[in-house]
Amino acid sequence: MSRNAFIDYWVESNMMSMDIATQIFNILKQPGHNYLTQDDFKPILRELLSTHHGLEFLQNTPEFQERYAETVIYRIFFYVNRSGNGRLTLRELKRGNLISAMQHADDEEDINKVLRFFSYEHFYVIYCKFWELDTDHDFLIDKENIIRYGNHSLTYRIVDRVFSQIPRKFTSKVEGKMGYEDFVYFMLAEEDKSSEPSLEYWFKCIDLDGNGILTYNEMQFFFEEQLHRMECVSQEPVLFEDILCQMVDMIFPENEAYFTLQDLKGCKLSGHIFNILFNLNKFMSYETRDPFLLRQEREDPTLTEWDRFARREYIRLSMEEDDASIGSGDVWDETLE
Missing domain, CATH: 1.10.238.220 (Recoverin; domain 1)
Structure with missing residues (x-):
């Protein structure tokens, strides 16, 4: 022009x-x-x-x-x-x-x-994570691949809900598989639970009957598997009744009989509610929080959960002496410099 x-x-x-x-x-x-x-x-x-x-x-x-x-x-x-x-x-x-x-x-x-x-680093973290899980490199991921995500941190029940396409319809045309775009949405939702899109994503997963509220029965359904996993790894089990009191104290819902999406959006700790229900590794990490990490968060409150996660992961990837490469070896080397 x-x-x-x-x-x-x-x-x-x-x-x-x-x-x-x-x-x-x-x-x-x-x-x-x-x-x-x-x-x-x-x-x-x-x-x-x-x-x-x-x-x-x-x-x-x-x-x-x-x-x-x-x-x-x-x-x-x-x-x-x-x-x-x-x-x-x-x-x-x-x-x-x-x-x-x-x-x-x-x-x-x-x-x-x-x-x-x-950020290129953020892209790199997402793409490497997808590549690690996509073991046959057909650019599609199934349930068993996602179960391995985050060192097997997620429950089968929540993965079933994701693959039932409850929070979001897959763009993949292959039944039972998510494509790269679907994975990006999943990963952002999983690692940035403080964001509103993430809260909406996981709220739909837990809301089994789709009526717009999370009842205690629905939350207990997901926590049951967490309880079983605690026992399997010799963690002292926590009764759902005790967890429920903790969650109510965190959220302070308008009606104590259930949680609404607005209740969750009004609380900075809402993301932890979902970790309690279906991500054992993050649940246990929160219960034994490192004071140094807490101080870091207070020092730079502008960083999101995703920002902190992506930085940690990029450093981990950069330090790994792995001969595997995506694309040409030259690209892999340059990105790690």
């Missing part, structure tokens, strides 16, 4: 009178649409990959460029497209933090400092 053609477009579209979010929305969306799809973000990612100094090392590896772009877009839609329908509206764009993240990516030379959506 020539300079004059661009100026004509800008003036005729009345762009000068719009705020930046509306400008971006109108530039990206397809004619006749009042929403953005995942495909609408691909030009932005192509431009970012071709011009950002922090992503130059990917220019000779188109497969990694493609995976990075996909992951960024999936992260955007997980957090910003709150309706979850794949159609991101102008209202959602304005309510989210995507515009500020785009501006940050434009200004910051180190892409890994752009924690919202664009």
